[in-house]
Structures are given as structure tokens and as C-alpha cells.
Amino acid sequence: MTQARSTQVSLQDTAYYHCISRCVRRAFLCGEDHYSGQNFEHRRVWLVERMRLLSQVFAIDVCAYAIMSNHYHLVLHVNTASAEFWSDEEIAQRWTALYKAPLLVSRWLGGELKSTAEINKTLELIDEWRERLQDISWFMRNLNEYVAREANKEEGCKGRFWEGRFKSQALLDEKALLSCMAYVDLNPVRADMASSLEESEFSSIYERIHSVACKGDDGKGEIASLPAKGLVGFLGNERKMQPSVLTKLGGIEFSLLDYLALVEALGQVVRPNKRGYIPPSHNTILERLNMSAEEWLKLSESFGGKFRCAVGSTRELESYALHTNRTWVSGKCAMQACYL
Known part of the structure; x- marks a missing residue:
């Protein structure tokens, strides 16, 4: 049964x-469609450029992505802190x-409004836009609708292009x-589209x-005045242990x-149900996370099937369930096996 997005997203938790x-x-x-003989490789550029453009407009950052032949993955960060400092004028500009x-x-931006009622109505609308610019559903809607329109136009057809709503998983801690x-990031390797990380094109x-960096906007229109934004950066080796830090x-x-x-170490593990892997080499990076290779492998593989709406430790799952009005979270037992 389809669940409301409000029961899947809890910014209090992550x-x-x-x-x-x-x-x-x-x-x-x-990619190459063997049924029609057409090549749609150029659509990867559509997605990357649209994704980058939307990340400039929304208070949402891209941590990771991979564009496959018939689906794509995104790991997103909702940056509510930045949106709080946007002025009403900037919100209007972005939307x-x-x-x-x-x-x-338009009249408000031009300083033409004199009526208090009209000004208040405009500010109400801008407050609504402020919320939407922090909303994953609106981000994904803008991304998917754009690609669907372009793809249908290219193929000369109408109707749905995407398989219902997008799926989402809450990532409740650093391990998740x-x-x-x-x-x-390993999706292209596992699908045998690339034999190394260096060859995994159209992935983060x-x-x-x-x-x-993608080409981005062509320099025309309002988007050109917004700051360019790349992938979410890595801060280095210093790691705090407070669970609340991840959200901020x-x-x-x-x-x-x-x-x-x-x-790379995870990609070197041969999986019998996957076509591709990276040739193995010795690596001890997992020890610095206080996790064994087996624990990391369990956790990373489970994103494809065992884990559902959220991933994290038992304590963090209980908090997430409370804030999203759930009595339980699917896949809890599988996660307990990974969080040793």
C-alpha cells in the first residue's frame, strides 16, 4: 500500500x-534499447544537467548519484539551514x-504593490514556496517531469514515463x-557497465x-544569477560521534x-547475483570505521532489497518511527544484523 511522503520523511531525524x-x-x-534499436545515451546528460540546475534552486544538495539504463539513484541532503537565511526576494527569484x-x-518584486492585503497575500505565497524549496517531493517532481516530457517528445508518444512515485529511504546515521x-556509486560496476570507478561515467x-562538472545553465535567465553548486563535499577525517550532527x-x-x-574495496567483492566487480587489491580502510568488511558488505548490499523506508541503528529507527507516526519500520531485523 502506498504511503504518504510525510510518513517517510522526518527532518527531525535526518x-x-x-x-x-x-x-x-x-x-x-x-543507453542502447535492444528492442527498438535506438540509443538514448544522451539522456544521461539531461538528468545530470537538470539535477545540477535544481540543486542550485532548491535547498537540497546532491551527495551521490548513478544514472542507469532504466532507472537512477540519488542521495539527497535537505539543507534547511541555508533556506532559513534566504530573503523573501531570493525565494521569489529561485521559484x-x-x-x-x-x-x-511580479508587481511586488517591482515595488508596485500598495495594498496591505495584496502584500500579505504575496508573502503567504512566498512562505509556501520556501517550504517547497526544501521539499524532496518537489525536487523529484521537477526532475522527473522534465525528463518525461523530453523523452515523450523525442519518442513521439504520450503517457507515463516513470513507474509511479519515486521511492525514498531515510538514512539515519553515518554508516547508513x-x-x-x-x-x-557501485551501480555501474555491478551492472557491468564499467570495470573500475574511473570508468563509471554519469555517477558521482x-x-x-x-x-x-556538468555544463549547467547556458547563462540565460534567472538561474544564471544563482550560485553554482557541486556535489556535497567531504569534510575530512575528523568525525564527531553525536547522532544529531549528521542532520546539521x-x-x-x-x-x-x-x-x-x-x-573500491566493496567493488572488489565478487557477488554471484551481479555481473560486474573490480579486480581485487589489498585495502584496510574499513578498520578506520571500526567495521569489518563483512559488516560493510552486509549494509551496502541491503540497500537494493532488504532495507525499506529508513536505515539506521535500532535507537535511531525507533526515533524515526515515532516522528513519522509508525508502529514499526520494515527491515529492522536485517539492520540489526548489520549494526553489530
Whole structure:
């Protein structure tokens, strides 16, 4: 049964979420479609550029992404702290970069409104936009609708392009966040689309390794005046142990080099139900996280099936369930096996 998004998102517990969208009707999001003989590789650029544009407009940062042949993964961070400092004028500027400004707002921006009632109505509308600019659902809606329209136009058809609503998982602690990012970044390798992290194009790991930036906006319109934004950065080796810190971070408290070594180590493990892997080499980075390779492997693999709406320790799951009005969280037993 479909659950309301409000029962899946709890910013009190975490600002990090893993989102997945998949195509319908055997549609190919990207790559070579063997049924029609068409190549849709160029659509990967659509997604990356739109994702980057939206991250400039919204108070939402991208931690990790991977664009596959018929679905994509995103790990998002809701940066509520930044949105609190945006002025009403900046909120209006950001929202109207995506949508046509109502006449009332245009007149307000031009200083033409004199009526108190009209000004109050405009400010109510801007408050609503402020909330939407911190909303994962609105971010994903803008991303998916844009790609669906372009794909349907290209194929000369109508109807749904995406398989219902996007799926989301709350990432409640550092282990969940890093494991999920690793799972997302390894998707091209596991699908045998790449044999190494350096070759995993259209993924965040590839972008981090090669310092690749998308083309972004063409310099026209309101979006050109907004600050450019890349992937969420790594803050280094210093790590705090308070659970609440993860929600407030402007970056990931981990070393980028260590993260790259970690993802490579996970990719070296041969999985019989997956086609690809990275040729093995000795690595001891997992010891610095006080976790064994077996624990990390359990946690990162489970994002594809065992884990459902949220991932974290038992204590953090109980808090998340309380704040989202749940009596239980699916996959709790599987998580207890990983959080030793």
C-alpha cells in the first residue's frame, strides 16, 4: 500500500535520503534499447544537467548519484539551514527560475504593490514556496517531469514515463549514509557497465575522481544569477560521534580519499547475483570505521532489497518511527544484523 511522503520523511531525524525512480513500458531512460534499436545515451546528460540546475534552486544538495539504463539513484541532503537565511526576494527569484511568476509577485518584486492585503497575500505565497524549496517531493517532481516530457517528445508518444512515485529511504546515521552512497556509486560496476570507478561515467564517483562538472545553465535567465553548486563535499577525517550532527552537516564527515578506497574495496567483492566487480587489491580502510568488511558488505548490499523506508541503528529507527507516526519500520531485523 502506498504511503504518504510525510510518513517517510522526518527532518527531525535526518536530512539525508536515498531516492530511486524507474521507467515503465520497457522504456529506456539511457543507453542502447535492444528492442527498438535506438540509443538514448544522451539522456544521461539531461538528468545530470537538470539535477545540477535544481540543486542550485532548491535547498537540497546532491551527495551521490548513478544514472542507469532504466532507472537512477540519488542521495539527497535537505539543507534547511541555508533556506532559513534566504530573503523573501531570493525565494521569489529561485521559484520563478522554474515557474512563471504570478502577476501579484511580479508587481511586488517591482515595488508596485500598495495594498496591505495584496502584500500579505504575496508573502503567504512566498512562505509556501520556501517550504517547497526544501521539499524532496518537489525536487523529484521537477526532475522527473522534465525528463518525461523530453523523452515523450523525442519518442513521439504520450503517457507515463516513470513507474509511479519515486521511492525514498531515510538514512539515519553515518554508516547508513556512507553505505548507501557506496551502493549508489557501485551501480555501474555491478551492472557491468564499467570495470573500475574511473570508468563509471554519469555517477558521482566518476565526477569526484575526475572533478567533472556538468555544463549547467547556458547563462540565460534567472538561474544564471544563482550560485553554482557541486556535489556535497567531504569534510575530512575528523568525525564527531553525536547522532544529531549528521542532520546539521554542510558536508560529509569523512575523507574523500578514504571514501574512494572504501568504495573500491566493496567493488572488489565478487557477488554471484551481479555481473560486474573490480579486480581485487589489498585495502584496510574499513578498520578506520571500526567495521569489518563483512559488516560493510552486509549494509551496502541491503540497500537494493532488504532495507525499506529508513536505515539506521535500532535507537535511531525507533526515533524515526515515532516522528513519522509508525508502529514499526520494515527491515529492522536485517539492520540489526548489520549494526553489530
